[in-house]
Amino acid sequence: MSCLVPALAFGVAACGDDDESSGGGSASSGSKTLTIYSSLPLQGDSKPQSESVVNGEKLALEEAGGKVGEFTIKYVSLDDATAAEGKWEPGQVTANAQKAAQDKTAIAYLGEFNSGASAISIPLINQVGLLQVSPSNTYVGLTRAEGAEKGEPDKYYPTGKRTFGRVVPADHIQAAAQVSYQKDQGCTKLYILNDKEVYGKGLADAVARIAKEQGLTVLGNDGIDIKAANFRSVASKIKASGADCMFFGGITQNKGVQIWKDVYAADPTLKLFGPDGVAESAFSEEIGKSEKNTFITNPTLDPKLYPPAAQDFFATYKEKFGKDPEPYAIYGYEAMKVVLLAIQNAGDKGNDRQAVIDAFFKIKDRDSVLGKYSIDENGDTTLSDYGGNRIENGKLVFDKVIKAATS
Incomplete structure (x- = not known):
């Protein structure tokens, strides 16, 4: 059974002082406790898939002992769906993005599940210079101009700096x-x-x-x-x-x-x-x-075609949650893993939002549960199968x- 963290817990605070290195957000929270937010549709038909993604994210954080170096990582799962819609809803997406943007301890935002939802949240997250990594967005225009609508992807990045990436092929x-x-x-x-x-x-x-x-x-x-x-x-x-x-x-x-x-x-x-x-x-x-x-x-392949680390993931997931994961669980797991890696690679600047963004975009030849990949200048994975x-x-x-x- 999924153990979802409710959308709660953190007092809304003003964003920190502007810093030119971070696209308008706080350069460093100064905090040794950092928060990673997740925003997924936890109601309607998407619920089983999204809960599986949340489980994957939590499993990755658990394996890290809830810490990266000197930093303690808190995880908050938000629901971007409403009961009335039975799927993601623009107002709820906006509320989730604003909640994360206004939390001085926020260091990353995992979401959304749906590309249309990310088209709403990316500009809000971008304005405060916060890393956003989606486990599942595939729409090309979020990151690339080729095959996209006019004005994409630039219109999603009001600061002119990239803050969004994905671990799934576009x-x-x-x-x-x-x-x-x-x-x-x-x-x-x-x-x-x-x-x-x-x-x-x-x-x-x-x-x-x-x-x-x-x-x-x-x-x-x-x-x-x-x-x-x-x-x-x-x-x-x-x-x-x-x-x-x-x-x-x-x-x-x-x-x-x-x-x-x-x-x-x-x-x-x-x-x-x-x-x-x-x-x-x-x-x-x-x-x-x-x-x-x-x-x-x-994008999810036969488990037998993944590296040994993925075999461990599937086995651990089934043992812990009592059932096989939905297809995107492994991408939720990897989204969390790669964010934790970015925080780690930022070293003593792990609580500096821009340093973490920079570290994410510098990821090259990462051996992951999905296979070896790099993050390109667009924020896209080089995986293509x-x-x-x-x-x-x-x-x-x-x-x-x-x-x-x-x-």
Whole structure:
């Protein structure tokens, strides 16, 4: 069972004195106790996945004894979802980011889970010069201009300095992996749906572009109404188009299960492709018969393909929490590990926000549970392998490693 730390505990304080080295935040808290915040959707369909990520983060901190050198590390898990929405909500994301920004002891912020949420929190965290590391954001425009919307990524960094990074490959990698997987399965005519969110629309657009470059016919890229009760008319349109494959750019919480059921009911021969946004038990356990037609890309690989440290992680996780982790747990674990490493590498400046940011961006050839990687100048990991997955009896099952051919 997950042991979640409630969103509480720390009195709201003014940010420290401005310092030109830290993009507007306090250069050093002067404190020997530092706080790492996590912000994830802990309600709705995302709850099992997010709790698994929190467990991974806590496990990494526990293994470090809750300390880095002379610094004691406190961990605060915040919920960026609301009961009313059943998923991440902009106002709650803002409140979480402000809470961390206003805590003088804050040294890092792990989040968000959803790229659209990070589009809101990154500028707030950036203004106080605090390191932000996401275990799961894949939207390209958060860090890179290529394949992004106009003004991205610069608009997310009001100080002009980078403060955000991720331990998961971005969607220019995932989109290429998707198209490779689709071609492997014989797709020739692709119909794309997206949930209109930053992540889903961005990934759908990238898949459309790469699919066309690689010779697939793209018959549509339609944004769906996530408030709709069903998608039977959408499903009929896809069937009438003559598509042999469908791709959904979106998340489980935006009616992923309903789309699968309705599209499959309209055409049981269609191959259905989804991204990491649906690579979770809340999706795989609910799609029913359509699972036999379903193919999912997800950055998490077969545990056997990871280094020995990862085998230890999976075994320890199962022993401690009584079940196998959701796909992103290992990324939560690594996000915490890499932040602790940045604090360690900052030495006696481990309580200096800019020193910790600098240390994060200098990480090179790190041997981790995910394999060896570096952080590039954009804040992106150099990892690029993706996993192709099937669903069997309601469970995500690893199918193959996809070496993504990015254009």
